[in-house]
Amino acid sequence: MTQKNRLQSGGRVDRSTPLTFSYNGKQYTGYKGDTVASALLANGVDIIGRSFKYSRPRGIVAAGPEEPNAVLQVGATEATQVPNVRATQQELFNGLVCESTNGWPNADFDVMSYIGKAGGSMLTPGFYYKTFMYPQSMWETYEKFIRKAAGLGRSPLENDPDFYDHLNQHADVMIVGAGPAGLAAALSAGRSGARVILADEQSEFGGSLLNSRELIEGRPATEWVASVVAELSELDNVLLLPRSTVNGYHDHNFLTIHQRLTDHVADKAPAGQARQRMHRVRAKWVVLAAGAHERPLVFGNNDVPGCMVASAVSTYINRYGVAPGQDLVVMTTNDFAYQTALDWADSGRNVVAIVDTRPNPNGDRVAAAEKRGLRVIKGAAVIEVQGSKRVSGVSIASIDAKGDKVVGSVERLSCDTVASSGGWSPVVHLSCHTGSRPEWRDDIIGFVPGKTVQKQLTAGGINGSYSLKACLEEGARQGAEAATNAGFEVAAAAVPAVAEVKEGAAMALFHIPHTKPTSRAPKQFVDFQNDVTAAGIELATREGFESIEHVKRYTAMGFGTDQGKLGNINGMAIAAKSTNRTIPETGTTVFRPNYTPITFGAIAGRHCGERFDPKRYSSMHKWHLENGCTFEDVGQWKRPWYFPKAGESMQDALNRECKATRESVGILDASTLGKIDIQGKDAREFLGRVYTNAWAKLAVGKCRYGLMCGEDGMVFDDGVTSALGENHFIMTTTTGGAARVLEWLELYHQTEWPELEVYFNTVTDQWSTMTISGPNARNLLAELTDDIDLSNDNFKFMDWKEGSVAGVPARVFRISFTGELSYEINVQANYGLYVWEKLFEKGAKYDLTPYGTETMHILRAEKGFIIAGQDTDGSVHPYDLGMGWCVSNKKPFSYIGKRGMAREDCVKPNRKQLVGLKTKDPSVVLPEGAQAVKDPNQPIPMTMLGHVTSSYWSANLNRSIAMGFVRGGLERMGESVFYPLADGRVVEAEICSPIFLDPKGERQNV
């Protein structure tokens, strides 16, 4: 296809570099410098999609991020699919593949349009609620249908081959937007030496200057842009970010920038290059120079392809060398759109008429158009468009001075393009992200940024300052002020000479009247993406949705991926008028980040795959890997779970590991337990305050188990703490609780008891800890140490000794979590693997068996030892656990948890208590979480007495064992409780002591 709308000359495209691309399966040609939108327009593609609700054909309306219709699915392969790409922002590259996302099965012929035509009158606003919300169980079905028909795009089914990146930036001055105001601001700020970041969403800097034919210093404005960019590029303190959308403005001047590094180059990023980058910027001062978006006017059939925003038409002509039609009608409420008519005429096309809603327009541009001989129809409006797949003509009529009603007869004009302008809306979005409400200004007929607590300045179009001179002046001044405020005092850069253009006053008109009432007139669209019409908004207000937030949710106005950039102000104006309020009284909806859609890749950055979350390893990890270990995640740690041998099931492995440990000796990598070094003369006192039991008399060389509670008296961690010296202890915590416990100790030390002389330091990573457990533990250890007397008289249960193991200095703690004779060997982690391997060298003859967390859980459950976090859940105190022996109420200080445990509810009878559970059928293993009831025949809802917390098959006891909570359980030994399971079975279990094996504790004391 030829580029029938491409002009012979002009624009910033490179006609010597043609690029081919595919749209909806057809090949087209554009030029380097095109966007997909400009290339499609050049090729005469009118229909870019189908509308959301009515399935009406839609064309390109705008030229920037506010485009509501031209939302494409881009990607040549499944893996490189990107949904929700605005054709107006996607630069063309050779081989680009894209398709319409709106329109199913295709944009030109659309089955939904029949539904739209047949049921159009039934699809009133609020149809989400009225039609689809009931019955609720059907929502999933509806949602798939809506999503497909609505064209929200689809995510790829394959992994993204590209990588994305984040950069943390710090700036003195962050300037958003590189139009005339932003460039002038950057010049001032950059020259001060301040660290400046200048970001703009477009491929080149210049903003509106790229689209206009204005002169600066008597030369094309783009020459001035080039000179400014050249100067800024030379400054080390200035970072220039084109193709970078400032998408979020967060608290304390934190901004997120989405930079597209290679989206303009190819479908996939070149090898070694990040496709996109998120800059996370902390700025001392921010200058918002985000400009303004032109509003289209709301009139009958204003969505027919060929209806465009006036400035977009100028942009396609001036920047891309594309005139998207032959015969133009301009409708405007202001002077700016006259420039579009002049641009159109200068491109050699026919201007049918300029229809001005004002009775007496009088600015310089009006005079220029009239001088040029263009037909100007004053005090009139385009009330309706003819055509279905492309504009074929318009109906125009005179309107009254307020723009409320049609007063004259209707005239028809033939044309294929309608450019409308209802004035400009400052891009206030970013200024609203931090909670600031925009303020309405009658003089510019728009919202401008409101009061803010951010260190923020604004310049140019965002302030409603639309003349080039004002933009340059404000930019230079605000850039200098921002730099000065940030500590880099500087004067404003000199403003270059520009011609001054006299502007006539604009008319505040949004919704063009029709000869028929709005409800009967042809559809007048406000929000193209969500098919919200003026009639729909009026209906919503009549139905009582007066708050603009309610109107938004009822009509879905502004809900699309364009977030109502084009239509919101028109919608608010219509809602205001139909509720007899002013626009400021009606207010705006809230703008939130992100300003434009952003890829998940950019959000994730490098934090994906193996780098998604840190994995923590012990020094012996390599050995575990080499010995077939299966791992369990405990917090961020990779802990050995069990060590299956060839052909073994998990249960086989556990049975073997459990028996080997009780019959000879097993070994556990316990390095992940939290370890806290505690030094200071008040260490002992501190321990007494944070543990429930007594520490005053623990002798040096001894170890003691402790329970830690919150102020509510509920257990939150436990572990063994050992007296290394009079003023020196080492505390162990659960693996998952290490960081929390350390912070808990610091919290109390720093805020409540700073007078206690004690220091806490984490030594979790400092020590490799290996626990050998079983009747042969002493024999094995004896083979590796010659300086520790291991005799039971010298080295008792709950003692620790220092000596060497395999020639490495070690602290050996005789503590036991299995109930067997156990030694916990601690060596500096640099020697962990060495000592571990030496243990295996000597351990072969004892069948030294490595075991992991699962066997550890079984062995401790056989002994009735709790695991904090498994057998506790934040609602149980030590007495509930049957661990009153671990509570000392003789301590003089009211330790943490003491008062909490004494609360009325904590001391009442019949609390849930931890007990052992033996199933009547020993082969049945209760599921953890199973609920206990007294009477399994009680109708539902049954009275639940508690639940199973730990449950295993015990190979040593050749039966199942379990622990769980039962109301009043400690008083109910020998009674039966029942566990009705989800599969219909009811398991009966007898309440018993949780100590299933060696109740006198003889095995650990041998």
Next chain:
Amino acid sequence: MSEVVAPEKEAAVKVAVMNQLPGQEPRAESPLHHADLETVAKKGPKQGGVYLQELKLLGHLVLRGSVDNAEFMSGAEKVLGVALPSALQSAEAGDLSVRWISPDEWLVIVPGAKAFKLERELRDAMGGHFAIVNVSGGQTVLTLSGPNAEEVLKKTTPYDVHPSNFPVGKVITSTFSKTQAVIRRTGDESFELVIRRSFADYAWLWLQDACAEYGLVVRG
């Protein structure tokens, strides 16, 4: 190989101080031992934008004490040869370096074999309330240098590492991707990272990826 310090003025064992290093035979493995950086260094590229090296098996001592405790401050200065640096500063003396970590915490790094002797000397020279903890096995030092080293840190830490905010000698503890690190600027284009042992593999994975576009050169 080990001893218990019992200061003369106190009769009971107050603090257990332990020489954690064995003789020559047992094999020591640094936190990044498994990554075999020597081989990577030999086989990998020799030129690139970022240079990475593990300074392994050094002696790391954490010093805790109050700046108002004159016996602690003067004892430290006497033994270390430099005063304990003030907030966010570091100091060096010969093969010894000291980093401020928090208002009552410093990290001293010395050659591995010197840690035990240094701890004893410090304890002997100090008085009042203080603590010293040997954490030589619990962390490791990485150096990151080269023209793109600062860019890599910008990907990794939210801290402002621009020289105007982070000059040579300044040290901070901050977020390091999804873990944390003590980060010190040691030169215009060189930085030192102190990483916890259990996170060392994650840091290595992260740095390989973050450095890839600049060309990573590993030094053995």
Next chain:
Amino acid sequence: MHYIYCPHCEEYREEEEFHAAGEAHIARPLDPEACTDAEWADFLYFRTNSRGLHHELWVHATGCRKFFNMTRDTVTYEIKEVYKVGEQPQVTADQ
């Protein structure tokens, strides 16, 4: 994303180095046993949940590990002051 001045490190740091630790100035009763259940519940659970100025406890978790207090506006998220534990706020709602 707050930008927080740590009074111990004496410079601004990013929010991700910190976490909030609840309302400030909730002192543990000196004699817990003398508290009624209602008083203890008040200490345990009841907080002002201010709209506007609020005094909070924060900890520089991945930095110096020190706790400190902050007066913050819960509507605008402005940080009015930071001060060390044991000190009293200068900016208060009744001013």
